[in-house]
Amino acid sequence: MSADFVSVRGLIFEYGSSRALDEVGFDLPAGSVTALVGPNGAGKTTLLRCLAGLERPLAGSIRIDGVDVLEQPRLAHAKLGFQQDFFGVYDQLSVRRNLLHAAAIQGMNEGDMESAAVWAAEAVSLSDRLEQKAGTLSRGLRQRLAIARSMVHRPRLLLMDEPASGLDPEARRELSGLIRTLGAAGMTLVVSSHILAELEDYSTHMLALRDGHSAQVAVLSGTTAAKPRWRLGLVGDAREALAGLHGMAEVSECEIIDGDVEFAFVGEPLARHHLLRHLVDQGVLVTSLAPTGGHLEKLYMGDRA
Incomplete structure (x- = not known):
């Protein structure tokens, strides 16, 4: 695997006259679980949205597994998943139908969609709830479903924006276990959160943002699964x-x-x-x-x- 699976150079993003990202640059290795940290307004969500190809920066470059996100966004989307800071699930649809819908959005072949939905549900321990409507799930299970939707196409990179927001302690613990499992399986993850103690439970690297500027990526505990x-x-x-x-x-x-x-x-x-x-x-x-x-x-x- 490439040592610079995610490579960002000179990223600038502005909201009107306000500069949210100012010459941000960093590299992340394949298989890493990176804690994206910083105070409110530091640019964390903006950075994630740029990485996901949902926002176009004023300047700079983003490459994921060798693919230029700005020049080839559809190809990049096939390699990444983005779990945003809201659930984004359809309450009236079953878990299965939610996952089939996400697979269709990703352009998967119809013959592969069912197996992909079953795999994603199993990955987040929702196999026994495939026929249950999303609106009847607990907050923690809805969060799991949102994560499953973002990874139904088996991306190599998963971006997560405040995934533990609003979860109770038990659901937070389950989420930490899931992120450790995904990291151990070789998926590269970038997780934004304010809860440093939980990030430390599973992160291998740290990237700090302050006032739109990035610090050097720090290694916490190796380059594969985190070791508390x-x-x-x-x-x-x-x-x-x-x-x-x-x-x-x-x-x-x-x-x-x-x-x-x-x-x-x-x-x-x-x-x-x-x-x-x-x-x-x-x-x-x-x-x-x-x-x-x-x-x-x-x-x-x-x-x-």
Whole structure:
């Protein structure tokens, strides 16, 4: 895959006399999940709409997987999906009909539309609701349907504008899991949000916008699926914990910090239980295990300085 799957150069966009984007430029690697952050009015939604080919900038270039979005918008649309900051689903249509409609808009062959709808529903865990009307779904499930509509044609790039807006904590957690799954499957994602803690849960990169200007893309945790970091509180020699963690499939990037051990960990809650049990069986004196958090926020605030 290309190292610059998304490439933006010198992007300028103006609303009347107001410049929303001013010489914005960056590269994003394939398979990355990029947190697009910045204060209100920084130009995040405008940037996403330009990437999606829905707005034409005054100047600059946008290439997605080698395709010039401004010169070949239809070809670019086949490679990307855009989940905007409103649901955009048809309440009176079933989940299946919503997805078939989205597939038709994307110009898919009629023979492929049904299988595409079934795949998209399965990807967002809506397979058991294919015949249910969208208007009867909960807010979280409607959000899932909106995401499924945006990716029914299996895009290589998915743009998401405030996808967690208005969701309850459980729905937010499910959304985070879905984004991690899509990223792990190789899809490139750009997610705009104000909730830094949630972005950190799944993002591999950060792109900050301020007053229409872009900062350098920062790498958070690799270039594929995000790896949240955890801190292991200890009594005694931390090197014993390092030895106990050595070779565990879910664990990587271990380091000793102030007598504790920090490491990247991608396992589910049951895997954390097994990790702790393994360490205790090895005689390691564990006092706590908690996510470190705050890495994205530190980068963001540092960029502000």
